[in-house]
Amino acid sequence: MTNHLGQDVLVVGASAAGLSTAEALRRGGHRGRLTLIDAELHPPYDRPPLSKQFLSGAWNDARIALRPPEALSELDADFVLGERATHLDVAQRRVKTNTGRVVSADSVVIATGVRPRRLAGQEAFTGAHVLRSVDDARRLRAGLRPGRRLVVVGNGVLGSEVAATARGLGLSVSLVGSAEQPMGGQLGDLGASELAAVHRAAGVNLVGGHHVRSLIGESGRGGRVTGVVLDSGEVLPADEVIVAIGSEPATDWLIGSGLELDDGVLCDSRCRAADGVWAVGDVARWEHLGLGGTIRLENRTNATEQAIAVARDVLGDGEPYLPVPFFWTDQYGVKIQMYGAIPPGARTEVVDGDPADGRFVALAHDDDRLVGVLGWGIPKQTRVRRQELAEQMAASVPALR
Amino acid sequence: MKITLDQDKCVASGQCVTAADSVFDQRDEDGIAVLLDAEPSPEREAEVRQAAAVCPVLAIRIQS
Ligand SMILES: Cc1cc2nc3c(=O)[nH]c(=O)nc-3n(C[C@H](O)[C@H](O)[C@H](O)COP(=O)(O)OP(=O)(O)OC[C@H]3O[C@@H](n4cnc5c(N)ncnc54)[C@H](O)[C@@H]3O)c2cc1C
Ligand code: SF4
Numbered sequence: 001m002t003n004h005l006g007q008d009v010l011v012v013g014a015s016a017a018g019l020s021t022a023e024a025l026r027r028g029g030h031r032g033r034l035t036l037i038d039a040e041l042h043p044p045y046d047r048p049p050l051s052k053q054f055l056s057g058a059w060n061d062a063r064i065a066l067r068p069p070e071a072l073s074e075l076d077a078d079f080v081l082g083e084r085a086t087h088l089d090v091a092q093r094r095v096k097t098n099t100g101r102v103v104s105a106d107s108v109v110i111a112t113g114v115r116p117r118r119l120a121g122q123e124a125f126t127g128a129h130v131l132r133s134v135d136d137a138r139r140l141r142a143g144l145r146p147g148r149r150l151v152v153v154g155n156g157v158l159g160s161e162v163a164a165t166a167r168g169l170g171l172s173v174s175l176v177g178s179a180e181q182p183m184g185g186q187l188g189d190l191g192a193s194e195l196a197a198v199h200r201a202a203g204v205n206l207v208g209g210h211h212v213r214s215l216i217g218e219s220g221r222g223g224r225v226t227g228v229v230l231d232s233g234e235v236l237p238a239d240e241v242i243v244a245i246g247s248e249p250a251t252d253w254l255i256g257s258g259l260e261l262d263d264g265v266l267c268d269s270r271c272r273a274a275d276g277v278w279a280v281g282d283v284a285r286w287e288h289l290g291l292g293g294t295i296r297l298e299n300r301t302n303a304t305e306q307a308i309a310v311a312r313d314v315l316g317d318g319e320p321y322l323p324v325p326f327f328w329t330d331q332y333g334v335k336i337q338m339y340g341a342i343p344p345g346a347r348t349e350v351v352d353g354d355p356a357d358g359r360f361v362a363l364a365h366d367d368d369r370l371v372g373v374l375g376w377g378i379p380k381q382t383r384v385r386r387q388e389l390a391e392q393m394a395a396s397v398p399a400l401r
Numbered sequence: 402m403k404i405t406l407d408q409d410k411c412v413a414s415g416q417c418v419t420a421a422d423s424v425f426d427q428r429d430e431d432g433i434a435v436l437l438d439a440e441p442s443p444e445r446e447a448e449v450r451q452a453a454a455v456c457p458v459l460a461i462r463i464q465s
Contacts, residue, residue: 300457
Protein backbone atom coordinates (compact mmCIF):
# COMPACT_ATOMS: atom_id res chain seq x y z
CA MET A 1 0.00 0.00 0.00
CA THR A 2 2.89 2.35 0.76
CA ASN A 3 3.72 2.89 -2.89
CA HIS A 4 0.28 4.43 -3.48
CA LEU A 5 0.84 7.12 -0.91
CA GLY A 6 3.35 9.07 -2.97
CA GLN A 7 1.49 8.93 -6.30
CA ASP A 8 -0.02 11.93 -8.06
CA VAL A 9 -3.79 12.26 -7.99
CA LEU A 10 -5.92 14.55 -10.13
CA VAL A 11 -9.53 15.23 -9.13
CA VAL A 12 -11.79 16.86 -11.72
CA GLY A 13 -14.63 18.69 -9.98
CA ALA A 14 -13.90 20.32 -6.60
CA SER A 15 -17.31 20.26 -4.99
CA ALA A 16 -18.74 17.93 -2.32
CA ALA A 17 -17.50 14.69 -3.87
CA GLY A 18 -14.19 15.94 -5.25
CA LEU A 19 -13.15 17.83 -2.15
CA SER A 20 -14.16 14.95 0.13
CA THR A 21 -12.06 12.60 -1.99
CA ALA A 22 -9.05 14.88 -1.60
CA GLU A 23 -9.52 15.09 2.15
CA ALA A 24 -10.00 11.35 2.53
CA LEU A 25 -6.80 10.77 0.55
CA ARG A 26 -4.81 13.01 2.87
CA ARG A 27 -6.40 11.43 5.95
CA GLY A 28 -5.38 8.07 4.52
CA GLY A 29 -1.75 9.16 4.42
CA HIS A 30 -1.48 10.27 0.80
CA ARG A 31 1.38 12.72 0.37
CA GLY A 32 1.79 12.81 -3.40
CA ARG A 33 0.85 15.77 -5.57
CA LEU A 34 -2.87 16.46 -5.40
CA THR A 35 -4.59 18.65 -7.97
CA LEU A 36 -8.24 19.68 -8.10
CA ILE A 37 -9.72 21.34 -11.18
CA ASP A 38 -13.12 23.03 -11.18
CA ALA A 39 -14.94 25.06 -13.79
CA GLU A 40 -16.35 27.37 -11.13
CA LEU A 41 -14.27 30.21 -9.72
CA HIS A 42 -15.73 30.04 -6.22
CA PRO A 43 -13.97 28.07 -3.52
CA PRO A 44 -15.94 24.86 -2.84
CA TYR A 45 -19.41 25.46 -1.42
CA ASP A 46 -22.35 23.32 -0.40
CA ARG A 47 -25.42 23.03 -2.61
CA PRO A 48 -28.29 21.88 -0.36
CA PRO A 49 -28.66 25.35 1.26
CA LEU A 50 -29.01 26.94 -2.20
CA SER A 51 -32.69 26.02 -2.32
CA LYS A 52 -33.25 26.53 1.42
CA GLN A 53 -31.39 28.89 3.82
CA PHE A 54 -29.30 30.60 1.14
CA LEU A 55 -32.25 31.17 -1.14
CA SER A 56 -34.35 32.56 1.69
CA GLY A 57 -31.53 34.95 2.64
CA ALA A 58 -31.09 33.43 6.11
CA TRP A 59 -27.53 32.27 5.31
CA ASN A 60 -24.77 34.29 3.67
CA ASP A 61 -21.87 33.18 1.47
CA ALA A 62 -19.58 32.30 4.37
CA ARG A 63 -22.11 29.82 5.77
CA ILE A 64 -22.27 27.78 2.60
CA ALA A 65 -18.50 27.41 2.20
CA LEU A 66 -17.65 23.72 2.36
CA ARG A 67 -14.47 24.51 4.32
CA PRO A 68 -12.91 27.56 5.94
CA PRO A 69 -9.91 28.86 3.94
CA GLU A 70 -7.42 27.43 6.51
CA ALA A 71 -8.73 23.91 5.99
CA LEU A 72 -8.29 24.26 2.23
CA SER A 73 -4.70 25.38 2.57
CA GLU A 74 -3.95 22.60 5.06
CA LEU A 75 -4.89 20.13 2.33
CA ASP A 76 -1.72 21.13 0.50
CA ALA A 77 -3.40 20.66 -2.85
CA ASP A 78 -3.25 22.67 -6.09
CA PHE A 79 -6.66 24.17 -6.79
CA VAL A 80 -7.17 25.11 -10.42
CA LEU A 81 -10.41 27.07 -10.30
CA GLY A 82 -12.29 28.61 -13.21
CA GLU A 83 -11.01 26.08 -15.73
CA ARG A 84 -13.09 23.46 -17.45
CA ALA A 85 -11.70 20.02 -18.23
CA THR A 86 -12.30 19.37 -21.91
CA HIS A 87 -10.51 16.10 -22.59
CA LEU A 88 -9.33 12.96 -20.79
CA ASP A 89 -6.71 10.59 -22.13
CA VAL A 90 -7.52 7.43 -20.21
CA ALA A 91 -4.36 5.49 -21.07
CA GLN A 92 -2.05 8.38 -20.09
CA ARG A 93 -4.38 9.65 -17.33
CA ARG A 94 -3.98 13.10 -18.72
CA VAL A 95 -6.57 15.89 -18.60
CA LYS A 96 -6.69 18.97 -20.77
CA THR A 97 -8.57 22.14 -19.84
CA ASN A 98 -10.12 24.95 -21.86
CA THR A 99 -7.06 27.12 -21.29
CA GLY A 100 -4.76 24.52 -22.81
CA ARG A 101 -3.39 23.39 -19.46
CA VAL A 102 -2.42 19.72 -19.34
CA VAL A 103 -2.29 17.78 -16.07
CA SER A 104 -1.13 14.17 -15.84
CA ALA A 105 -1.41 11.93 -12.81
CA ASP A 106 -1.17 8.33 -11.70
CA SER A 107 -4.84 8.38 -10.73
CA VAL A 108 -7.72 10.49 -12.04
CA VAL A 109 -10.96 10.92 -10.10
CA ILE A 110 -13.97 12.22 -12.04
CA ALA A 111 -16.28 14.28 -9.80
CA THR A 112 -18.01 16.59 -12.26
CA GLY A 113 -21.54 16.14 -10.91
CA VAL A 114 -24.61 16.96 -12.94
CA ARG A 115 -26.03 19.93 -14.73
CA PRO A 116 -29.65 21.02 -14.81
CA ARG A 117 -31.90 20.19 -17.75
CA ARG A 118 -33.57 23.16 -19.37
CA LEU A 119 -36.72 23.67 -21.38
CA ALA A 120 -36.14 24.28 -25.07
CA GLY A 121 -35.79 27.99 -25.70
CA GLN A 122 -35.54 28.88 -22.02
CA GLU A 123 -32.22 30.72 -22.43
CA ALA A 124 -33.88 33.40 -24.54
CA PHE A 125 -35.86 34.73 -21.56
CA THR A 126 -34.88 36.88 -18.62
CA GLY A 127 -36.44 35.58 -15.41
CA ALA A 128 -36.37 31.90 -16.45
CA HIS A 129 -34.01 30.22 -14.01
CA VAL A 130 -32.34 26.93 -13.21
CA LEU A 131 -30.74 26.19 -9.83
CA ARG A 132 -27.47 24.34 -9.44
CA SER A 133 -24.76 26.88 -8.67
CA VAL A 134 -24.44 29.72 -6.20
CA ASP A 135 -24.62 32.16 -9.10
CA ASP A 136 -27.94 30.59 -10.16
CA ALA A 137 -29.15 30.95 -6.57
CA ARG A 138 -28.19 34.63 -6.43
CA ARG A 139 -30.01 35.41 -9.66
CA LEU A 140 -33.10 33.55 -8.53
CA ARG A 141 -33.04 35.17 -5.10
CA ALA A 142 -32.96 38.62 -6.67
CA GLY A 143 -36.27 37.82 -8.37
CA LEU A 144 -38.02 36.38 -5.31
CA ARG A 145 -39.70 39.52 -4.03
CA PRO A 146 -42.94 39.45 -2.03
CA GLY A 147 -46.12 39.60 -4.07
CA ARG A 148 -44.54 38.40 -7.32
CA ARG A 149 -45.74 35.31 -9.14
CA LEU A 150 -43.34 32.37 -9.32
CA VAL A 151 -44.07 29.31 -11.41
CA VAL A 152 -41.97 26.29 -10.49
CA VAL A 153 -41.68 23.83 -13.37
CA GLY A 154 -40.96 20.35 -12.06
CA ASN A 155 -42.46 18.93 -8.87
CA GLY A 156 -39.58 16.73 -7.75
CA VAL A 157 -37.44 17.45 -4.73
CA LEU A 158 -35.76 20.62 -5.99
CA GLY A 159 -38.97 22.17 -7.31
CA SER A 160 -40.81 21.38 -4.08
CA GLU A 161 -38.05 22.96 -1.98
CA VAL A 162 -37.96 26.13 -4.05
CA ALA A 163 -41.75 26.39 -3.87
CA ALA A 164 -41.61 26.13 -0.08
CA THR A 165 -38.85 28.72 0.24
CA ALA A 166 -40.58 31.14 -2.13
CA ARG A 167 -43.85 30.87 -0.22
CA GLY A 168 -41.91 31.71 2.92
CA LEU A 169 -40.73 34.86 1.14
CA GLY A 170 -44.29 35.88 0.36
CA LEU A 171 -44.53 35.11 -3.35
CA SER A 172 -47.54 33.64 -4.99
CA VAL A 173 -46.35 30.20 -6.11
CA SER A 174 -47.55 27.54 -8.55
CA LEU A 175 -45.85 24.15 -8.52
CA VAL A 176 -46.31 22.35 -11.83
CA GLY A 177 -45.10 18.89 -12.74
CA SER A 178 -45.76 15.53 -14.26
CA ALA A 179 -46.21 13.74 -10.93
CA GLU A 180 -49.76 13.92 -9.58
CA GLN A 181 -48.42 15.06 -6.20
CA PRO A 182 -45.16 16.79 -5.32
CA MET A 183 -42.27 14.31 -5.04
CA GLY A 184 -44.68 11.51 -5.98
CA GLY A 185 -41.81 9.71 -7.66
CA GLN A 186 -39.68 9.72 -4.51
CA LEU A 187 -41.96 9.61 -1.49
CA GLY A 188 -44.64 7.12 -2.50
CA ASP A 189 -48.37 7.88 -2.23
CA LEU A 190 -48.47 8.40 1.53
CA GLY A 191 -45.50 10.77 1.72
CA ALA A 192 -46.47 12.65 -1.42
CA SER A 193 -50.02 13.26 -0.24
CA GLU A 194 -48.70 14.52 3.10
CA LEU A 195 -46.35 16.82 1.22
CA ALA A 196 -49.17 18.02 -1.03
CA ALA A 197 -51.19 18.83 2.10
CA VAL A 198 -48.47 21.02 3.63
CA HIS A 199 -47.86 22.83 0.35
CA ARG A 200 -51.58 23.43 -0.04
CA ALA A 201 -51.92 24.63 3.53
CA ALA A 202 -49.10 27.08 2.87
CA GLY A 203 -51.01 28.42 -0.11
CA VAL A 204 -49.08 26.89 -3.02
CA ASN A 205 -51.14 26.31 -6.15
CA LEU A 206 -50.46 22.64 -6.97
CA VAL A 207 -50.73 21.75 -10.64
CA GLY A 208 -49.83 18.05 -10.76
CA GLY A 209 -50.12 15.63 -13.66
CA HIS A 210 -49.11 18.20 -16.26
CA HIS A 211 -46.17 18.69 -18.56
CA VAL A 212 -45.06 22.12 -19.56
CA ARG A 213 -45.19 22.75 -23.27
CA SER A 214 -43.23 26.00 -23.42
CA LEU A 215 -42.45 29.34 -21.86
CA ILE A 216 -43.82 32.58 -23.23
CA GLY A 217 -42.52 36.09 -22.80
CA GLU A 218 -41.62 39.38 -24.38
CA SER A 219 -40.22 38.95 -27.84
CA GLY A 220 -36.55 39.35 -28.64
CA ARG A 221 -33.55 37.84 -26.89
CA GLY A 222 -33.47 38.65 -23.21
CA GLY A 223 -37.19 39.53 -23.12
CA ARG A 224 -38.90 38.88 -19.79
CA VAL A 225 -40.69 35.60 -19.26
CA THR A 226 -44.43 36.18 -18.74
CA GLY A 227 -45.91 32.73 -18.44
CA VAL A 228 -45.80 28.95 -18.68
CA VAL A 229 -47.90 27.00 -21.21
CA LEU A 230 -49.19 23.64 -19.98
CA ASP A 231 -49.83 20.59 -22.16
CA SER A 232 -53.54 21.36 -21.77
CA GLY A 233 -52.98 24.72 -23.44
CA GLU A 234 -53.65 26.60 -20.21
CA VAL A 235 -51.26 29.47 -19.49
CA LEU A 236 -50.00 30.19 -15.96
CA PRO A 237 -48.89 33.82 -15.80
CA ALA A 238 -45.48 34.34 -14.18
CA ASP A 239 -43.04 37.07 -13.18
CA GLU A 240 -40.30 34.51 -12.54
CA VAL A 241 -39.99 30.87 -13.59
CA ILE A 242 -37.69 28.24 -12.14
CA VAL A 243 -37.16 25.10 -14.21
CA ALA A 244 -36.36 22.08 -12.03
CA ILE A 245 -36.94 19.15 -14.36
CA GLY A 246 -33.97 17.06 -13.35
CA SER A 247 -30.35 16.97 -14.35
CA GLU A 248 -27.92 15.12 -16.51
CA PRO A 249 -24.45 13.91 -15.63
CA ALA A 250 -21.70 16.35 -16.69
CA THR A 251 -19.93 13.88 -18.98
CA ASP A 252 -19.81 15.82 -22.26
CA TRP A 253 -16.06 16.31 -21.79
CA LEU A 254 -15.61 12.52 -21.64
CA ILE A 255 -17.26 11.72 -24.97
CA GLY A 256 -14.70 9.90 -27.10
CA SER A 257 -12.44 9.15 -24.12
CA GLY A 258 -13.29 5.46 -24.31
CA LEU A 259 -15.01 5.47 -20.91
CA GLU A 260 -18.45 3.94 -20.96
CA LEU A 261 -21.07 6.67 -20.49
CA ASP A 262 -24.62 5.60 -19.76
CA ASP A 263 -26.49 8.14 -17.67
CA GLY A 264 -23.26 8.72 -15.76
CA VAL A 265 -19.74 7.33 -15.89
CA LEU A 266 -20.15 3.57 -15.72
CA CYS A 267 -18.03 1.99 -12.99
CA ASP A 268 -17.48 -1.37 -11.35
CA SER A 269 -18.39 -2.11 -7.74
CA ARG A 270 -15.37 -0.13 -6.50
CA CYS A 271 -16.29 2.91 -8.57
CA ARG A 272 -13.49 2.29 -11.08
CA ALA A 273 -14.23 3.47 -14.59
CA ALA A 274 -10.94 2.23 -16.06
CA ASP A 275 -7.47 1.39 -14.85
CA GLY A 276 -6.45 4.33 -12.66
CA VAL A 277 -9.70 6.23 -13.28
CA TRP A 278 -12.56 6.50 -10.78
CA ALA A 279 -15.86 8.37 -10.68
CA VAL A 280 -17.54 9.70 -7.57
CA GLY A 281 -20.65 11.63 -6.54
CA ASP A 282 -23.61 12.62 -8.71
CA VAL A 283 -21.75 11.76 -11.94
CA ALA A 284 -20.94 8.14 -11.03
CA ARG A 285 -23.02 5.12 -11.97
CA TRP A 286 -21.59 2.08 -10.31
CA GLU A 287 -22.40 -1.57 -9.70
CA HIS A 288 -24.08 -1.73 -6.29
CA LEU A 289 -23.67 -5.36 -5.27
CA GLY A 290 -26.29 -5.11 -2.53
CA LEU A 291 -28.99 -3.86 -4.90
CA GLY A 292 -28.00 -6.09 -7.82
CA GLY A 293 -27.52 -3.54 -10.58
CA THR A 294 -25.96 -0.20 -11.35
CA ILE A 295 -27.18 2.92 -9.64
CA ARG A 296 -26.39 6.61 -9.62
CA LEU A 297 -27.32 8.72 -6.60
CA GLU A 298 -27.78 12.46 -6.58
CA ASN A 299 -27.53 13.24 -2.93
CA ARG A 300 -25.26 14.91 -0.50
CA THR A 301 -24.45 12.09 1.88
CA ASN A 302 -23.52 9.83 -1.00
CA ALA A 303 -21.04 12.39 -2.29
CA THR A 304 -19.06 12.17 0.96
CA GLU A 305 -19.40 8.46 1.59
CA GLN A 306 -18.53 7.47 -1.95
CA ALA A 307 -15.55 9.82 -1.79
CA ILE A 308 -14.23 7.96 1.25
CA ALA A 309 -14.66 4.64 -0.55
CA VAL A 310 -12.94 5.92 -3.70
CA ALA A 311 -10.03 7.43 -1.78
CA ARG A 312 -9.42 4.07 -0.09
CA ASP A 313 -9.40 2.30 -3.41
CA VAL A 314 -7.04 4.87 -4.91
CA LEU A 315 -4.71 4.14 -2.00
CA GLY A 316 -4.91 0.41 -2.74
CA ASP A 317 -7.15 -0.50 0.16
CA GLY A 318 -10.61 -0.46 -1.41
CA GLU A 319 -13.65 -2.66 -1.27
CA PRO A 320 -17.03 -2.66 -3.03
CA TYR A 321 -19.11 0.41 -2.20
CA LEU A 322 -22.48 -0.62 -0.76
CA PRO A 323 -24.26 2.31 0.86
CA VAL A 324 -27.85 2.36 2.02
CA PRO A 325 -29.17 5.16 -0.24
CA PHE A 326 -30.32 8.15 1.81
CA PHE A 327 -31.58 11.63 1.19
CA TRP A 328 -33.25 14.36 3.16
CA THR A 329 -35.26 17.40 2.28
CA ASP A 330 -36.48 20.21 4.55
CA GLN A 331 -39.71 21.95 3.62
CA TYR A 332 -41.71 24.29 5.87
CA GLY A 333 -39.57 23.15 8.77
CA VAL A 334 -40.44 19.48 8.25
CA LYS A 335 -37.49 17.11 7.94
CA ILE A 336 -38.33 14.45 5.41
CA GLN A 337 -35.86 11.59 5.14
CA MET A 338 -35.64 8.47 3.06
CA TYR A 339 -33.50 5.38 3.30
CA GLY A 340 -33.63 3.09 0.29
CA ALA A 341 -36.44 3.93 -2.11
CA ILE A 342 -40.19 3.51 -2.56
CA PRO A 343 -40.78 2.00 -6.01
CA PRO A 344 -44.22 2.41 -7.62
CA GLY A 345 -46.62 -0.21 -6.30
CA ALA A 346 -44.74 -0.76 -3.02
CA ARG A 347 -46.90 -1.30 0.06
CA THR A 348 -46.33 1.29 2.80
CA GLU A 349 -47.22 0.95 6.44
CA VAL A 350 -46.83 3.45 9.28
CA VAL A 351 -44.81 1.85 12.09
CA ASP A 352 -44.08 4.81 14.32
CA GLY A 353 -45.94 8.05 15.08
CA ASP A 354 -48.99 9.17 13.13
CA PRO A 355 -49.40 11.23 9.95
CA ALA A 356 -52.19 13.13 11.75
CA ASP A 357 -49.59 14.44 14.23
CA GLY A 358 -47.11 15.40 11.52
CA ARG A 359 -44.57 12.83 12.73
CA PHE A 360 -44.26 9.30 11.44
CA VAL A 361 -42.04 6.56 10.08
CA ALA A 362 -43.37 4.37 7.27
CA LEU A 363 -41.81 1.21 5.89
CA ALA A 364 -42.18 0.31 2.23
CA HIS A 365 -42.27 -3.33 1.15
CA ASP A 366 -42.07 -4.68 -2.34
CA ASP A 367 -43.11 -8.36 -2.42
CA ASP A 368 -42.46 -8.68 1.33
CA ARG A 369 -38.98 -7.28 0.91
CA LEU A 370 -38.20 -4.10 2.83
CA VAL A 371 -37.12 -1.53 0.23
CA GLY A 372 -37.56 1.86 1.86
CA VAL A 373 -37.89 3.74 5.14
CA LEU A 374 -39.65 7.10 5.00
CA GLY A 375 -39.36 9.47 7.93
CA TRP A 376 -41.55 12.53 8.37
CA GLY A 377 -40.46 14.99 11.06
CA ILE A 378 -38.97 12.19 13.14
CA PRO A 379 -35.27 11.77 12.21
CA LYS A 380 -34.03 9.68 15.10
CA GLN A 381 -36.72 7.05 14.92
CA THR A 382 -36.25 6.91 11.16
CA ARG A 383 -32.54 6.20 11.47
CA VAL A 384 -33.21 3.42 13.93
CA ARG A 385 -35.10 1.62 11.14
CA ARG A 386 -32.21 2.02 8.73
CA GLN A 387 -30.47 -0.94 10.31
CA GLU A 388 -33.10 -3.39 9.08
CA LEU A 389 -32.60 -2.17 5.57
CA ALA A 390 -28.82 -2.36 5.87
CA GLU A 391 -28.95 -5.93 7.15
CA GLN A 392 -31.27 -7.04 4.44
CA MET A 393 -29.12 -5.44 1.78
CA ALA A 394 -25.96 -7.01 3.17
CA ALA A 395 -27.65 -10.40 3.14
CA SER A 396 -28.34 -10.10 -0.57
CA VAL A 397 -24.75 -9.31 -1.51
CA PRO A 398 -23.60 -12.37 -3.48
CA ALA A 399 -20.09 -13.11 -2.24
CA LEU A 400 -17.95 -10.12 -1.63
CA ARG A 401 -14.66 -10.00 -3.51
CA MET B 402 -9.31 13.92 21.81
CA LYS B 403 -11.83 16.76 22.20
CA ILE B 404 -14.80 17.18 19.92
CA THR B 405 -17.31 19.93 19.33
CA LEU B 406 -20.64 19.78 17.55
CA ASP B 407 -22.33 22.72 15.85
CA GLN B 408 -26.03 22.06 16.33
CA ASP B 409 -26.96 25.09 14.21
CA LYS B 410 -25.49 23.37 11.17
CA CYS B 411 -26.84 19.89 11.92
CA VAL B 412 -29.49 18.63 9.47
CA ALA B 413 -30.36 15.57 11.56
CA SER B 414 -29.06 13.10 9.01
CA GLY B 415 -27.93 10.67 11.70
CA GLN B 416 -24.72 9.68 9.89
CA CYS B 417 -22.60 10.43 12.96
CA VAL B 418 -24.67 8.12 15.15
CA THR B 419 -24.41 5.33 12.62
CA ALA B 420 -20.62 5.80 12.63
CA ALA B 421 -20.07 6.19 16.41
CA ASP B 422 -23.10 5.53 18.57
CA SER B 423 -21.25 5.68 21.86
CA VAL B 424 -20.24 9.29 21.17
CA PHE B 425 -23.24 10.73 19.30
CA ASP B 426 -26.99 10.49 19.67
CA GLN B 427 -29.98 12.41 18.30
CA ARG B 428 -32.65 14.35 20.18
CA ASP B 429 -35.95 12.51 20.19
CA GLU B 430 -37.97 15.54 19.22
CA ASP B 431 -36.12 16.85 16.18
CA GLY B 432 -33.22 14.53 15.45
CA ILE B 433 -30.54 17.17 16.02
CA ALA B 434 -27.29 15.49 17.07
CA VAL B 435 -26.04 15.61 20.66
CA LEU B 436 -22.65 14.70 22.08
CA LEU B 437 -22.73 11.85 24.56
CA ASP B 438 -19.03 12.15 25.18
CA ALA B 439 -17.08 15.31 24.32
CA GLU B 440 -13.73 13.73 25.19
CA PRO B 441 -13.88 10.18 23.93
CA SER B 442 -11.08 7.78 24.78
CA PRO B 443 -8.34 7.12 22.20
CA GLU B 444 -9.75 3.73 21.15
CA ARG B 445 -12.78 5.58 19.76
CA GLU B 446 -10.64 7.79 17.56
CA ALA B 447 -11.14 5.93 14.30
CA GLU B 448 -14.94 5.89 14.54
CA VAL B 449 -15.11 9.52 15.67
CA ARG B 450 -12.99 10.56 12.68
CA GLN B 451 -15.30 8.56 10.45
CA ALA B 452 -18.32 10.34 11.99
CA ALA B 453 -16.75 13.73 11.37
CA ALA B 454 -15.90 12.76 7.81
CA VAL B 455 -19.38 11.51 6.87
CA CYS B 456 -21.30 14.42 8.41
CA PRO B 457 -22.81 16.11 5.35
CA VAL B 458 -22.58 19.60 6.86
CA LEU B 459 -19.25 19.25 8.72
CA ALA B 460 -20.83 20.03 12.03
CA ILE B 461 -18.28 17.92 13.92
CA ARG B 462 -14.83 19.31 14.75
CA ILE B 463 -12.03 17.31 16.30
CA GLN B 464 -9.43 19.18 18.32
CA SER B 465 -6.74 16.51 18.47
C1 LIG C 1 -30.23 23.42 -4.89
C2 LIG C 1 -29.83 22.04 -4.45
C3 LIG C 1 -30.35 21.50 -3.27
C4 LIG C 1 -29.98 20.23 -2.85
N1 LIG C 1 -30.50 19.73 -1.68
C5 LIG C 1 -30.15 18.49 -1.27
C6 LIG C 1 -30.69 17.96 -0.06
O1 LIG C 1 -31.47 18.60 0.64
N2 LIG C 1 -30.29 16.71 0.32
C7 LIG C 1 -29.42 15.97 -0.42
O2 LIG C 1 -29.10 14.85 -0.04
N3 LIG C 1 -28.89 16.45 -1.57
C8 LIG C 1 -29.24 17.69 -2.03
N4 LIG C 1 -28.71 18.19 -3.20
C9 LIG C 1 -27.77 17.36 -3.97
C10 LIG C 1 -26.33 17.53 -3.55
O3 LIG C 1 -25.99 18.89 -3.47
C11 LIG C 1 -25.44 16.83 -4.55
O4 LIG C 1 -25.68 15.45 -4.45
C12 LIG C 1 -23.96 17.09 -4.36
O5 LIG C 1 -23.66 18.43 -4.57
C13 LIG C 1 -23.14 16.24 -5.31
O6 LIG C 1 -21.80 16.57 -5.24
P1 LIG C 1 -20.83 16.32 -6.46
O7 LIG C 1 -19.51 16.85 -6.01
O8 LIG C 1 -20.94 14.95 -6.96
O9 LIG C 1 -21.40 17.23 -7.67
P2 LIG C 1 -21.52 18.80 -7.78
O10 LIG C 1 -21.80 19.38 -6.46
O11 LIG C 1 -22.45 19.07 -8.90
O12 LIG C 1 -20.04 19.27 -8.22
C14 LIG C 1 -19.51 19.04 -9.47
C15 LIG C 1 -18.42 20.05 -9.72
O13 LIG C 1 -17.76 19.74 -10.94
C16 LIG C 1 -17.51 20.91 -11.65
N5 LIG C 1 -17.41 20.55 -13.07
C17 LIG C 1 -18.37 20.06 -13.89
N6 LIG C 1 -17.88 19.83 -15.12
C18 LIG C 1 -16.56 20.19 -15.08
C19 LIG C 1 -15.51 20.16 -16.03
N7 LIG C 1 -15.69 19.71 -17.29
N8 LIG C 1 -14.30 20.60 -15.64
C20 LIG C 1 -14.08 21.06 -14.37
N9 LIG C 1 -15.05 21.09 -13.43
C21 LIG C 1 -16.27 20.66 -13.78
C22 LIG C 1 -18.67 21.81 -11.33
O14 LIG C 1 -18.31 23.16 -11.51
C23 LIG C 1 -18.96 21.46 -9.88
O15 LIG C 1 -18.31 22.32 -8.99
C24 LIG C 1 -29.07 19.46 -3.64
C25 LIG C 1 -28.55 20.00 -4.83
C26 LIG C 1 -28.92 21.29 -5.24
C27 LIG C 1 -28.35 21.85 -6.52
S1 SF4 D 1 -23.94 13.61 10.78
FE1 SF4 D 1 -23.87 15.84 11.01
S2 SF4 D 1 -25.83 16.55 10.21
FE2 SF4 D 1 -26.04 14.37 10.54
S3 SF4 D 1 -26.90 14.20 12.61
FE3 SF4 D 1 -24.67 14.06 12.85
S4 SF4 D 1 -24.04 16.18 13.20
FE4 SF4 D 1 -26.10 16.29 12.41
